[in-house]
Amino acid sequence: MTTETLDPRSADADAPVAASARRKPRSFLAALLRSPSGLIGLVIVGLLVVCALTAPVIAPHDPLRMAAGPRLQPPTWDYWMGTDDFGRDVLSRILYGAQLTLQIGVIAVGISLTCGLLLGLVAGYSSGWTERVLMRLVDVLFSFTEIVIALACLAIFGVGLTNAMIAIGIASIPFYARVTHSVVLVEKGKPYFEAATAAGAGHLRLIFVHLLPNVVPTLIVVGTLGVSTAVLAAAGLSFLGLGAQPPEPEWGFMLSASRDLISRAPWMMIFPGLAIAVTVLGFNLLGDGVREALDPRQRQR
Amino acid sequence: MSETLLSVQDLTVAFGRGPERNVAVKGLSYDLRKGETLAIVGESGSGKSVSSMALLGLLPPRSACIESGRAMFRDRDLLTLPEADKRALRGDAITMIFQEPMTSLTPVLRIGLQLTEALVEHKAMSQREAEARAREMLRLVGLDQPERRMRQFPHELSGGMRQRVMIAMAMAADPAILIADEPTTALDVTVQAQILNLMRGLKDQFSTSIILITHDMGVVAEMADRVVVMNRGRKVEEGPVSTLFTAPKEAYTRRLLDAVPRLGAYAAAAEPRRVVEAPAPVGDTLVRARGMSKTFSSGGFLFGRGGATTRAMQDVGFELKAGETLALVGESGSGKSTTGRAVLRLMELDAGEVEVDGVDVRNLSSSGLRKARRRMQMIFQDPFASLNPRMSVGKLVAEPMTIHGIASGSELDGRVEELFRRVGLEADHIRRYPHEFSGGQRQRIAIARALGVGPKLIVADEPTSALDVSVQAQVLELMLELQQSLGLAYLFISHDMAVVEEVSHRVAVMRQGRIVEIGTRQAVLNAPAHAYTRALLAAVPVPDPARERQVLPELDVGTLPMGALAEVAPGHMAAQ
Numbered sequence: 001m002t003t004e005t006l007d008p009r010s011a012d013a014d015a016p017v018a019a020s021a022r023r024k025p026r027s028f029l030a031a032l033l034r035s036p037s038g039l040i041g042l043v044i045v046g047l048l049v050v051c052a053l054t055a056p057v058i059a060p061h062d063p064l065r066m067a068a069g070p071r072l073q074p075p076t077w078d079y080w081m082g083t084d085d086f087g088r089d090v091l092s093r094i095l096y097g098a099q100l101t102l103q104i105g106v107i108a109v110g111i112s113l114t115c116g117l118l119l120g121l122v123a124g125y126s127s128g129w130t131e132r133v134l135m136r137l138v139d140v141l142f143s144f145t146e147i148v149i150a151l152a153c154l155a156i157f158g159v160g161l162t163n164a165m166i167a168i169g170i171a172s173i174p175f176y177a178r179v180t181h182s183v184v185l186v187e188k189g190k191p192y193f194e195a196a197t198a199a200g201a202g203h204l205r206l207i208f209v210h211l212l213p214n215v216v217p218t219l220i221v222v223g224t225l226g227v228s229t230a231v232l233a234a235a236g237l238s239f240l241g242l243g244a245q246p247p248e249p250e251w252g253f254m255l256s257a258s259r260d261l262i263s264r265a266p267w268m269m270i271f272p273g274l275a276i277a278v279t280v281l282g283f284n285l286l287g288d289g290v291r292e293a294l295d296p297r298q299r300q301r
Numbered sequence: 302m303s304e305t306l307l308s309v310q311d312l313t314v315a316f317g318r319g320p321e322r323n324v325a326v327k328g329l330s331y332d333l334r335k336g337e338t339l340a341i342v343g344e345s346g347s348g349k350s351v352s353s354m355a356l357l358g359l360l361p362p363r364s365a366c367i368e369s370g371r372a373m374f375r376d377r378d379l380l381t382l383p384e385a386d387k388r389a390l391r392g393d394a395i396t397m398i399f400q401e402p403m404t405s406l407t408p409v410l411r412i413g414l415q416l417t418e419a420l421v422e423h424k425a426m427s428q429r430e431a432e433a434r435a436r437e438m439l440r441l442v443g444l445d446q447p448e449r450r451m452r453q454f455p456h457e458l459s460g461g462m463r464q465r466v467m468i469a470m471a472m473a474a475d476p477a478i479l480i481a482d483e484p485t486t487a488l489d490v491t492v493q494a495q496i497l498n499l500m501r502g503l504k505d506q507f508s509t510s511i512i513l514i515t516h517d518m519g520v521v522a523e524m525a526d527r528v529v530v531m532n533r534g535r536k537v538e539e540g541p542v543s544t545l546f547t548a549p550k551e552a553y554t555r556r557l558l559d560a561v562p563r564l565g566a567y568a569a570a571a572e573p574r575r576v577v578e579a580p581a582p583v584g585d586t587l588v589r590a591r592g593m594s595k596t597f598s599s600g601g602f603l604f605g606r607g608g609a610t611t612r613a614m615q616d617v618g619f620e621l622k623a624g625e626t627l628a629l630v631g632e633s634g635s636g637k638s639t640t641g642r643a644v645l646r647l648m649e650l651d652a653g654e655v656e657v658d659g660v661d662v663r664n665l666s667s668s669g670l671r672k673a674r675r676r677m678q679m680i681f682q683d684p685f686a687s688l689n690p691r692m693s694v695g696k697l698v699a700e701p702m703t704i705h706g707i708a709s710g711s712e713l714d715g716r717v718e719e720l721f722r723r724v725g726l727e728a729d730h731i732r733r734y735p736h737e738f739s740g741g742q743r744q745r746i747a748i749a750r751a752l753g754v755g756p757k758l759i760v761a762d763e764p765t766s767a768l769d770v771s772v773q774a775q776v777l778e779l780m781l782e783l784q785q786s787l788g789l790a791y792l793f794i795s796h797d798m799a800v801v802e803e804v805s806h807r808v809a810v811m812r813q814g815r816i817v818e819i820g821t822r823q824a825v826l827n828a829p830a831h832a833y834t835r836a837l838l839a840a841v842p843v844p845d846p847a848r849e850r851q852v853l854p855e856l857d858v859g860t861l862p863m864g865a866l867a868e869v870a871p872g873h874m875a876a877q
Contacts, residue, residue, distance in 0.1 A: 195688070209700075
């Protein structure tokens, strides 16, 4: 908008020429980088990805090798984050742990987002009996804490980090289904949906051309925020001994292992704890940034 | 000339800063005298609301910036007053009424509390005195049972009643200035007439000065003493209301006045005005609807169908011929939109028959219905909401043709470009997205989208009521031209009697889900047979300040005939 154009809508009362057509909105990435939270979140998440990818190169030691150094060594120049009770390098374990954390985030959110989206979309679009049955089912599942459902799944699948990821994914399906359902209902109530129906559009076109593109942005935001929840949940399960198994360098499991040594070797607890906290913060900030960047009203500022 | 109460000089307001800033008001100056009503008129984006919000310090604090100007009120500059002093003025010496009575009252507080709050705060009244004053005000604004109203919550009142409460709140403090921002725009026309009457009466009684912000020239003519016309943030013209209407100096003012539809302007013509050389004649019956009924029930809790029911449509029937426009007029909740949707089967009926082009729409299978939709298309009120924001306008216009397999590939592209030109848009813009266009352009896109499949019937649901008058005139012109060259039939849903008179062949008046009168345009508008039609027509504000203000006919809702239609003249039926 220039100083000459006083208001986009009044720029021309209705000259048939689209003179008021403003220049294309800034790209999504540019908008994301403009918001402070988006920028910080992107940097943190980017660092996490870099750590995960380059862990074999940058890690000073083998994360699994015992007695890589002295046992319970406080942080030094050789062992920046100290060593644990088996003499393993904590820094190397945290760098490798980033790989697991990313896997958890992607797999767990991938499962819950896909299934939740499908369920919510079908329920929201169909209305009537299908909707009622599906959503009441989701409500019943939603009334259990996610961790309870995850525990139940683990009881069936057996203990292990991969199973924990799947369990966490399944446990949050009701949440994503609920969110999708409500977004679909809102979008379905908008005139463009009725306009498409009136134009003669069939079910597939209505769902995939009209509803889906308008539903997905909201779910991307929710999904980004969901990564941090999944990471926390995985850390929790590992802490309980149901997720990662020794000697996997999973952050939550490292926390749990440090429990008994908290007074003698606090670094064993502090660094994995910090890693989890920073990662969760990063994904939360990124989620906020994505939400702002996807909102056209915010982008025009 | 009476004394000047408020003097605004060289007011400039901008949103944002630096070279990208958006100047909303530029160098605006005007005086408000004691006891006068000053109307500030303009189209959307003219800066009329922003300039008044600036006076009260109600602009969004970080994005808006008052760059220059003074607003002298009682020897003080309102624009530079400390926030605390401004707050002391708001709700006391200067009060405000907003457009949306639905949202400008706090929903969780009782009417009584909201009315007495400002009195206790500003006038140092005791709660008891404030309550007595509040009751008196409610009586003054014409609400019955003030005692009961005081205990009610906003959602228990109708829109008109809420706007009365807003006025009572604004007037209770006996303000020097009342700023009314589109006070009747959200109201039905009969309610609007009552509210305008009320405001006139109160102004005389309290000798308050009113700043009336509106886009409606009819309201200006009925209310204002003087008028300031704004366009793109600047004052275009200022003058007494009679001079402005009879001898506008500026071209913009003349254009604005010319674009205003005037009820009665086409009273002598039997048909809508011709806009093409050889208009397609009115043909055979295209739509035949009989006994359409629909009851909405608000959903029950789990599986149940309990809850309240609303009878949206009862025994609605009409016929529409090819190349003809039937207007459905009525106030909000009269069932006119429901009727339009029912004809297209965007909604299932409880009972009745709908036949379009010889096809029984209600008995079609879902694939048959999709095919039948080629013959009947719809245009919606809000052209922004009815275009999917994530599709380019070219794709949007192409979509119905793709659905019905009319064209594909380069042929499709060619047809889209042709349609763009047909509705007066440039073909280069097909890659853009809906938000990059103005309201009128968006409605043209929606029309192009409907035209692509070569429909015989178009249901137009308030197609111009979200548009500025000058844009409305152009869109109506386009619709008339398309009808006369293509022989389209329109089911034209509107609340605006003047627009209806301009475009329709026949008119059906709806009230509470029933058609209460139907006939040719001249019969219904020039010689209305039903009391409700007469009340509707009398309530329309007329953009002519010289005209004597009529006394509104009292409408006795209880005894209005709402039964079956009976013929009062050939082709003219009214409810008995």
